[in-house]
Amino acid sequence: MAAEHMLGAEMILKALGDQGVDVVFGYPGGAVLPIYDAIFKQNHIRHILVRHEQAAVHAAEGYARSTGKVGVVLVTSGPGATNAVTGLTDALMDSVPVVCLTGQVPTHLIGNDAFQEADTTGITRPCTKHNYLVKDIGDLARMLHEAFYVARTGRPGPVVVDLPKDILLASGPYQAPDTVQHKTYRPQVKPDAARIEEAVALIAAAKRPLFYGGGGITNSGERAWTLFRELVRMTGFPCTLTLMGLGALPASERQFLGMVGMHGTYESNMAMHDCDLMIAVGSRFDDRVTGKLNAFSPGSKKIHIDIDPSSINKNVRVDVPIVADVAEALSAIIAGLKAKRWKPDLETQAPWWKEIERWRARNCLAYEKTDKVIKPQFAIERLYHLTRDKEIYVTTEVGQHQMWAAQFFKFEKPYHWMTSGGLGTMGYGLPAAMGVQIAHPGALVVDIAGEASILMNIQEMSTLCQYRLPVKVFILNNQYMGMVRQWQELLHGGRYSESYTDSLPDFVKLAEAFGAVGLRATRTDEVDRVIKEMLAVDKPVIVDVAVDQMENCFPMIPSGAPHNEMLMGPGDKRQDGSVPEEGMVLV
Amino acid sequence: MSAASPSNIEKHTIAVLVDNEPGVLARVIGLFSGRGYNIESLTVAEVDRRNNLSRITIVTSGTPMIIEQIKAQLSRLVPIHGVRDLTAEGPHVERELALIKVSSTGERRIESLRLADIFRARVIDSTIESFVFEMTGSTEKLNAFINLMEPLGLIDVSRTGVVAISRGTTRF
Numbered sequence: 001m002a003a004e005h006m007l008g009a010e011m012i013l014k015a016l017g018d019q020g021v022d023v024v025f026g027y028p029g030g031a032v033l034p035i036y037d038a039i040f041k042q043n044h045i046r047h048i049l050v051r052h053e054q055a056a057v058h059a060a061e062g063y064a065r066s067t068g069k070v071g072v073v074l075v076t077s078g079p080g081a082t083n084a085v086t087g088l089t090d091a092l093m094d095s096v097p098v099v100c101l102t103g104q105v106p107t108h109l110i111g112n113d114a115f116q117e118a119d120t121t122g123i124t125r126p127c128t129k130h131n132y133l134v135k136d137i138g139d140l141a142r143m144l145h146e147a148f149y150v151a152r153t154g155r156p157g158p159v160v161v162d163l164p165k166d167i168l169l170a171s172g173p174y175q176a177p178d179t180v181q182h183k184t185y186r187p188q189v190k191p192d193a194a195r196i197e198e199a200v201a202l203i204a205a206a207k208r209p210l211f212y213g214g215g216g217i218t219n220s221g222e223r224a225w226t227l228f229r230e231l232v233r234m235t236g237f238p239c240t241l242t243l244m245g246l247g248a249l250p251a252s253e254r255q256f257l258g259m260v261g262m263h264g265t266y267e268s269n270m271a272m273h274d275c276d277l278m279i280a281v282g283s284r285f286d287d288r289v290t291g292k293l294n295a296f297s298p299g300s301k302k303i304h305i306d307i308d309p310s311s312i313n314k315n316v317r318v319d320v321p322i323v324a325d326v327a328e329a330l331s332a333i334i335a336g337l338k339a340k341r342w343k344p345d346l347e348t349q350a351p352w353w354k355e356i357e358r359w360r361a362r363n364c365l366a367y368e369k370t371d372k373v374i375k376p377q378f379a380i381e382r383l384y385h386l387t388r389d390k391e392i393y394v395t396t397e398v399g400q401h402q403m404w405a406a407q408f409f410k411f412e413k414p415y416h417w418m419t420s421g422g423l424g425t426m427g428y429g430l431p432a433a434m435g436v437q438i439a440h441p442g443a444l445v446v447d448i449a450g451e452a453s454i455l456m457n458i459q460e461m462s463t464l465c466q467y468r469l470p471v472k473v474f475i476l477n478n479q480y481m482g483m484v485r486q487w488q489e490l491l492h493g494g495r496y497s498e499s500y501t502d503s504l505p506d507f508v509k510l511a512e513a514f515g516a517v518g519l520r521a522t523r524t525d526e527v528d529r530v531i532k533e534m535l536a537v538d539k540p541v542i543v544d545v546a547v548d549q550m551e552n553c554f555p556m557i558p559s560g561a562p563h564n565e566m567l568m569g570p571g572d573k574r575q576d577g578s579v580p581e582e583g584m585v586l587v
Numbered sequence: 588m589s590a591a592s593p594s595n596i597e598k599h600t601i602a603v604l605v606d607n608e609p610g611v612l613a614r615v616i617g618l619f620s621g622r623g624y625n626i627e628s629l630t631v632a633e634v635d636r637r638n639n640l641s642r643i644t645i646v647t648s649g650t651p652m653i654i655e656q657i658k659a660q661l662s663r664l665v666p667i668h669g670v671r672d673l674t675a676e677g678p679h680v681e682r683e684l685a686l687i688k689v690s691s692t693g694e695r696r697i698e699s700l701r702l703a704d705i706f707r708a709r710v711i712d713s714t715i716e717s718f719v720f721e722m723t724g725s726t727e728k729l730n731a732f733i734n735l736m737e738p739l740g741l742i743d744v745s746r747t748g749v750v751a752i753s754r755g756t757t758r759f
Contacts, residue, residue, distance in 0.1 A: 187663075309659045313652065314659075
């Protein structure tokens, strides 16, 4: 059958449609006008007009993270593309599948310092999984389909396709997705049988085991977390999850010890330090989790399941590396255990669980209950309790509120928790919530924010109002960049340099100025009422909750400290009150 | 991370087969510079026109864990067809080519020609006051020759960097 001929701009829409895309987040500009013209003439792909290109990428991330599909972005050349860089870097760090189409000046003007020209492929090379510059109309369809393949295959990530304007207006043959086969990129998904056997043997013999699950479980899909739950329940082992992995195991289960890492729970961090077998599933031994590397879980053997071979043995030497898709590896391990007719030995496990329960009894997330001021933890707890009967999607910005949200919100399944983990991008939450709301039109979507972070992409309130997206923005307003202030208090002698958020807007008036609803709570007895009002409004809402300015987030593993030297509360300091020099240079 | 003492830094020659497309070399180099890996030498050229492939040969150094990381990071780049650690995989041959310009007269000129003969370098340009020598060999041999030329009027050197290939019948 002869290939259909069409204009480049139309080809792009056809390719997107064939890839199952139904929404694109973008912002127009000169270089992409032909695509916008084509968008105008069709109605199978919806375009969401953001107010800043960075927000377009974060929205695509929120969309992708809450559905498992690839998020799609369309921005123009020059500043449009460079504005997208932060979002792309965020997607790369958190392994989110995003395809970003960027406009470009015509091919004969590339390299001439033309108007709104930027070396997009050069600039985005280190911050994307891969990128393409289409130089010939004959390559366009193939490159688009390859871009989707690369974005979603193996370890997901962002892919940029740079589109010179003359290509958009040229005519050429279209290729369907199934005719495109990638020449080189074929990640290993099936595990090595010998490694699985080693893993099964270690699991069968473990006395103090711990599951350490991460974002890779979510990325792999529903089969992965179903199998993960089956294995965790089958073994009866304790389980901790990273910030990106929350929800892989329901938080309400007894086997779940809470989040692990710098602001993880006491029981998780102690268990990680003292275990004799650590089973890392789709997690990458990030520095927020490991703390001091040469004191990290010194007595344990480690099994590491990851689809990305470069993540294995990068920071921490593991004993059984398994390069595979999480679902495939877990399926093989479960089969291996069943073949041995292995049953968990409750007697051997008992002392380990006893120790864990002792650690749990420490109640590390306890905070001062008071009526004098709203404690941020209290606000989040009340938000959680009042939304328990609803299906809620939570996004966050970055900082103390993010850690408290991770600690106090309980997630029962993946795809409901979107946060910027690896890059820690302030300004992520509001546009991400937008993307989530687009993906789940009737659902309750809440962005838990700090007052400093929310200002970074506040312009997206306009987008929320345009598309009638009833996102709830729940601001924990402590008048400081909380996490920065906390570090300045603990590590820099309380010199609060540039961390006070001066000249804050009146958030209620700001919401109303955009056409949204604004609510405020300043006393503890107002919190419940304001939350209920927020939930009842079917419009975008900003809730400004004035919280304790000096509250710090605990537990905390200070930089350069090992897992079992956590700071537990305001009075806690390291034994000698100092931070080692190597710790001072760490972020 | 293992402590990098001078004793456990190893030098490795790595051959990478890549798509012969614009930007691929930049991607590989960007990987090294972005992650702080060392490039001691790098050469690249098309080796297969029909399949549109180029070969990049890199000499790098680091602890064994870093070398493993480098190979893993290279392997996961999308346009990479294959990564071979020639140093780890056994017998292989390494060669480098240099063009060496020496300007001198009298005794020093005669001595430079004599040494070139000993090192089996060829004269590919000569004037009354200068020679350009062409030399192929191991990096050590080239280094030795260049050092000897220094007091004899060395004025310019152009080197290719190391190319390497495994011995025997293995295809890439």
